[in-house]
Amino acid sequence: MKPELVIIGHVRSTIKTRDDAPKMEDEPGAVRARIELDPAYADGLLAMEPGAQLDLLTWFHQSSRDALQVHPRGNLNSPLRGVFTTRSPNRPNPIGLHQVTVVAVEAPATLVVEPLEAIDGTPVIDIKPRKKERRG
Secondary structure: OOOOOOOOOOEEEEOHHHHHHOOOOOOOOOOOEEEEEEEEHHHHHHHOOOEEEEEEEEEEEOOOOOOOEEEEHHOOOOOEHHHOOOOOOOOOOEEEEEEEEEEEEEEOOOEEEEEEOOOOOOOOEEEEOOOOOOOO
16 A cells, blocks of 8 residues: 555644744744644544644645755754754655644634644644653
8 A cells, every 4th residue: 555645634824934933832933823624534623622732743845855964943053964863844754743732622623722833824644642741
């Protein structure tokens, strides 16, 4: 079977360009955003509630897929590093990982989340509950 990536929805955000986007969700500029799923995936939100902590996986559709070395954070004064040692969006499979909190669940298939640094229109490829830390 050939691997297939399915886009399940898109980010709707006030961040419109890569230049306007913070590097990480915990930096100034991250916003409250909407995750609009294709209605075909609405049933996958059963039992989703405000306050849920999620790992949102996106496809960095505007990123370079042929970069194997980058200057961290785009700082040309920093030495080159391999992309697998950085959080750069430029990589062979430009998958974004965002830790967000659900603010609201709206019918038929929309999540309001924060904080998010993804730009408007970014494809969403998966949503997973954040792993809870084990104690004792």
